[in-house]
Amino acid sequence: MAVRRIVLRSVVALVAAAAAVAGYLLVHGDFQRWSDDSALDGACDGLLDRNAVRGVLGPGAVEVEDGTSGAGVVGCEVNVHDGGTVEIRILDTAQVGRGPDSLYTGSPGALPVPVGHGWTGLFGADPGHFGWGDPFEDDYEKVTTTLVLPCTGESSAKGLFVSVEASVGRTLDNPAERPGFARIATSTAARASEARQCGRLGRPVTSLGLPVNDDEYEPLGTADGTCSGIPAGRGTAIATETARGGAPHETCRLADADRRKRYVLEADYGPYARERLLRYEEGPMEDIPNGDTPAHDRDRDGRMSWTTAKCSDGVALFTLRPTSEAGERREYPGSDADLAYERAALRAFAERSAKSHGCAAPATS
Template sequence: MGQLTQLRPYAGRLAVVVCALVLAAGGWLVFGGGSPQADAFDDACEGVVAQRETKAVLGAGVQADEDEEAFSEGSLDGSKGTLQVGCDLVGEAPHVGEVSVDIYAVPTPKYERADQAGGRGLYGDLNTSRSVPLGRGWHGVFAEEADGDDAVATHVLLDCRKGRNDLLVKVKVELEESTTDNPDRRTAFARIATATAANASEHWRCDAPLGTRLRTVAQPVNEDEHIALAGADGTCAGVPVRSRDVTRAWESARAGAPAEVCEVGDVLGEQRFRLSARYGPYAEAERYGAEQDDYDYEEPTPFQGAKGKLREGYWGTAKCPGSAGSATFAVLDSTGWDRESAARGDYTKADQTYARAALKAFATRSAKAHGCKAPVTP
């Protein structure tokens, strides 16, 4: 009995140690803690997805989306191929929704563009017609997705230190019973992207200058929210007024956005001309799209030289500093004229003259704001 009595304290201590180890390894099974969620973030996009900001949208019960395969390949310096990372996280009721993250090194080498683009275009789609700049020092935009699924996407471009590619971070958010009319919602969605971009910059040693915490995010301009073109002070600033049919503007602030749009039209709200500017990866994507026969009816291929003519307008370029490359600018007639309508006089020489003047004014202001050289336009 004495020997048994001496063993009991050791047995008790051993049981405590074993129990502690079991709880440390899988305590969430007993206490219902957060380990599954921590694992979801650890495994998602090499651990750079912002946890606090994502949980603010999807709730505490965040899990990896089992229907989507996460991937990570390449490196930022290109020594292991071009960096491309993607992951998806989902929330549980009552926060039913999904956060999809895509991270790209930019630019993409020509020989890798087809694989990267897949069937969705280089760097995915950006709905510039329904986008606004983030501001607060961020080179990015908040945009409603063009596919009509009520999703929104925030794009953040990071200007990495010399010797490295830049980083583009895209975060798409889709929630049940959500609306972009709520400024708090818009800001919460965009904060996932900016915080994730900051983590990505540190993780891949991009060392990019970062913006500050977003206070609010504007809502993309609606069709009925046009202003007097003569008083425009954002993306439409400086675009000339023309008689009665080009007196109103649909614009957003510039604020360093890598993609800009200005639409102009008449007092009845009919949009007549659409002006666009694209920088960095978005200019690269536009040139790639032209190479893939998006403009197969044009010779020479648009955006491959310095300036030229489109079927429904004109295009130009500007050289920009650093890795940004050349920016692209375009003006399109929103009414969709073609050669037959031009032959009928629906698109007159006066229209063409105005389109060229509008493009020059728009591109000049935009290029200057981005620190690029004076644009070349038709």
């Protein structure tokens, strides 16, 4: 008869609700190891699907660190022997912005792609563990899936944010394996939605694209995703983009013919937009995006242009930032020709993004 080994670690509250929004809301709870599935069934307040987790991490012995921080935050960490680890956190979106930045937007070297299939979410990976970094640095792929669910009616939550970060000992090259990562997030979201009396779930995720490497450029004129419709000008010739598909955060990167980055455009919706606007409003700088200024051609230092649009879940935020990677140092605030191009690029980006999300036309100054 197998012997169960249970190791209890003392409980220490690591973070308050604000830090939990950002951090790993894993406020230390019981730490347990079983050879059966009892740990999975009870993890994250019982919100995990055993089969979805096993589908990614395999059949090995399970260790679970399970905890909640209150204030609408739930989290756990699951480790499966010889399979890998997943960290899950579930936030009430009303808590977003009350701690350090926490909403996943990808990594500096790779753009996350939309989860799609009716879900509002992102699927991405850390390039350092995605075949682009030192192959001896880490044996584990780090993959993140995030979902945003609106809550309406009698629910006490405004919305739910579900994040699943997985570290596994294999690559994402096999397209048949990628949906398994999302299934952990979608099954958790479905159970959390039922518990909170939310709704509007997506469909089963049967396919997922690869995160887009930072140097995967294409001619700007052929862009048909997040960079579609943006005119060439002021040295821009090529673009890095992802498909559109209901992602709460979108990015378009424009570069010159020598692959030197010139502009970065970003769109944020729902809790992503609320968090960014709150960060700007609470920061020390003036003349930056805020709820009282719906559109601005450029801040006083010439380092950002922005506009907003009204959506069913609040205000969407669109920004454009010039970069200084074009060989010569970018002079701020730039010339009138720079400003004219930035206006045109941001307008095209924001209009197409807002339309794809069912939002009103972006504001103009």
